[in-house]
Amino acid sequence: MQKNKENLKQLIRAGRGLIPAHTVIRNGNLVNVMSSEIYLADVAIYEDTIVAIGDVTDYIGPETKTIDATGKYLVPGLIDGHLHSECSKLSITSFAKAVVPCGTTSIVSGLDEYISVSGLEGLHEIFAEVKASPLKVFWGAPYKTPYTFPQSTVAFNFTEEVHKEVQQWPECFGVWETVREAVQVEDEDTLGAIEQAFKNRLPIFGCAPMVGGKDLNGYLCAGIRLDHESYDHTEVVEKMRKGMHMVIRESSVTHFLKENIRAVTEVNPYLARRVSFCTDDVTATDVLEKGHVDNVVRLAIAEGVEPMTAIQMATINSAEAYRIDHLVGSISPGRIADILLVDSPENFQVEAVITNGRLVAENRKLNYDLKAPARSSVLSSALKCKKTTREDFEYKVDIENGQAKVLSMDVKGPFVRKRRDVTVKVQNSIVIPDTEQDVLMVSVLERFGRNGNKSLAFCSGWNLKKGAMASSAAPDDNNLIVMGADASDMSIAVNHLIENGGGQVVVADGEIIEFLPLPVGGIASDEDAEKIAHREALLTKAANQLGCNLPEPLMYMFFLPITAIPDYAITDVGPVDCIALNTFDPILELIQD
Structure with a gap:
């Protein structure tokens, strides 16, 4: 995801058709989440980036690989907007092996459970593990650790001083899970993390269950952009009417979608464009039996959400909420080539997964052997x-x-x-x-x-x-x-x-x-x-x-x-x-x- 002058030149030339694509996907039905349309279109990919959609005949060279998507629908890779992958008890490698074949290609996470047991040294090891996997992690720096009130004991305390350093890292895309209590008591480290985020133009991710009225107003005045914790649809509606992006949670133990989606299906369908999905905490058992974000898409459709809308909730809506839509969330030139081949928008069964321009999974299995790294004493x-x-x-x-x-x-x-x-x-x-x-x-x-x-x-x-x-x-x-x-x-x-x-x-x-x-x-x-x-x-x-x-x-x-x-x-x-x-x-x- 790093850009420099040289690779930008190559991408620009590839986008103009001056150099051939490495891969093209032919004859698929493009689910265009940007325009809410479905139409026949090809996709051209140069290295890990989409460079063209539509007729890509001019992008094919003698070495270009072709993926035939006849009869299939091309959908952007799915995004889990709030996830503690550690709660699955699966390492990043094992988790990627489980969820990428389901179509989840990106997650937003604080990796905070790893931080609590191994600090920044362990976090760097996890970052390296992520880079070797087909799963992207858009990391939010935890607003502080521990999250508890009064403060409990962890291996590493995330403070305002830590934020001054880590918010400069290229891996950092925001401030993670800023809880309402920390804002309400005007906790110094929390306010310091938010202050740094404003300076660095980073979004602030929230966590405010069962909050409304004046407490919600005060919370929003701290600059919180989104929330993944609502216990009923009226709470969702109030938060959205007050400007928040809402991330509806459907985890292994908190099944909130059926209730919270009523904000869209019963109250106001126009709220849908600012609703996205997360699973937060999932078990390995649930992923194997039900799937991951793909399951949430199917559940939303079953509750009356139009398939296109449900797919937008799992892709572009999440990307826009987290300000990562220039990288992922749609099948568009310039975006990373994370693309799913599904049977139909209505059934939404993922048959093949492309991440970073490479076909990595078919028929619910990775097509290569992904191994976990050697573990140091830090972890x-x-x-x-x-x-x-x-x-x-x-x-x-x-x-x-x-x-x-x-x-x-x-x-x-x-x-x-x-x-x-x-x-x-x-x-x-x-x-x-x-x-x-x-x-x-x-x-x-x-x-x-x-x-x-x-x-x-x-x-x-x-x-x-x-x-x-x-x-x-x-x-x-x-x-x-x-x-x-x-x-x-x-x-x-x-x-x-x-x-x-x-x-x-x-x-x-x-x-x-x-x-x-x-x-x-x-x-x-x-x-x-x-x-x-x-x-x-x-x-x-x-x-x-x-x-x-x-x-x-x-x-x-x-x-x-x-x-x-x-x-x-x-x-x-x-x-x-x-x-x-x-x-x-x-x-x-x-x-x-």
């Missing part, structure tokens, strides 16, 4: 925390026997936790988890060797009858989270992850039931999606056998440290009231026998 998954004992997960109080009224964080969806007051037993000065009342212990342990923090609180909604679950992948700080009905099993789960360099584990009756290793930073794996999906299924089955009936038990658990969505969360500094933005004591009252 090793060593967990720098001490082994635990049962006592680390026993909640001790000042009475010997009696009852404790506790605040249990009750899950109402993957991100929303509400207050639930429950009375449980106290025995030998320990508050006892109560599986009959669905009250479990949950703890987050700092794992970067910075302070040894460890929190402890209560949660509900998982319905575990015994055992424990733990994960070293836990956005947004990726500390070690463990939940369980038994303190001994919780300790065994944590220690297993420490001994094995990270991953996800289910334990029962002192035994390891299932384990998924995550050797890349303790958050991802270089295994193919099929293997990760298989292990995900085994982990879910194990959690189900312990009594949990949530659709994604470990994913619901590893979202508990996110403090950006009301009402409750837990980080290594303690249980958090996400409205008051401070920690709280989960013991509400003690009653002595």
Whole structure:
């Protein structure tokens, strides 16, 4: 994507037909997202760039390769407008192998989970990995790390001073996931990141769930351009009427498209041109079974969106929202040659994928062997925390026997936790988890060797009858989270992850039931999606056998440290009231026998 005088001269000459194209696509039906038309047209490609559309006879030389697209539709490569690829537990290489054959050729990401565990040094290694893959990553510098309020512990803190450096990098296309709370409390580092973005003319990407009225007005006055977090279509409408681009999310655990697309199908069809798509957090299982952004296109069409409009939402709308439409988002001269061959706009089944001018995938598979790079110690998954004992997960109080009224964080969806007051037993000065009342212990342990923090609180909604679950992948700080009905099993789960360099584990009756290793930073794996999906299924089955009936038990658990969505969360500094933005004591009252 870098331009210089010499390659510009070559591209200009190729565009004028003075030198032959390297590749031409013949006889396809061009889906022109710029003009909302479909018509027969050829495409000429020089190196990685589209140089002509229409009749390209004059662009063909003796060495020009031809791709026959007879009967197929030519669609721009799809763009995921907000994605934490790390939450799939797939490395960039493995993720590219899974989603590029589905037609996703670009993602917008902060790569923030990698930053939280490896800092800028690890980020540079990920940038190198991206360049070797067929998947483009338009990187937004995280507005700060960690995202949590109060501030939790991560391996690297992204500050205003860091922004002064990284916003000058060629990889930087904006400021990533600027949460409403940080703006509202006038956080100095956040405002500093925004100040730098204005100086550098970079867009500011938002994250403002369930915000409206005066709070939304104040947020927009900070210069936020777009948002990917709306919980109903009325929220979408208000934000769009106030000038925002909206990125509708359809993830593996938050299925918002059906509700949010009503802003277009029921309220105002003219809003469509400023709506785009993202998946945010997806599992390997979902990608294999449903697809990726291509699945979101099909879902939108099923909800009544015209195929052309749905395709625009997945391509040019996203590119324009993120100000990258000069590079991707359309099949136009001067744009990078990311082109899909699909069966029809209505069915939208991707049959072949061209990225950077090269045919890379056919029939849902890459057509070459893409290998992950060797991993340095920077992205090793060593967990720098001490082994635990049962006592680390026993909640001790000042009475010997009696009852404790506790605040249990009750899950109402993957991100929303509400207050639930429950009375449980106290025995030998320990508050006892109560599986009959669905009250479990949950703890987050700092794992970067910075302070040894460890929190402890209560949660509900998982319905575990015994055992424990733990994960070293836990956005947004990726500390070690463990939940369980038994303190001994919780300790065994944590220690297993420490001994094995990270991953996800289910334990029962002192035994390891299932384990998924995550050797890349303790958050991802270089295994193919099929293997990760298989292990995900085994982990879910194990959690189900312990009594949990949530659709994604470990994913619901590893979202508990996110403090950006009301009402409750837990980080290594303690249980958090996400409205008051401070920690709280989960013991509400003690009653002595």
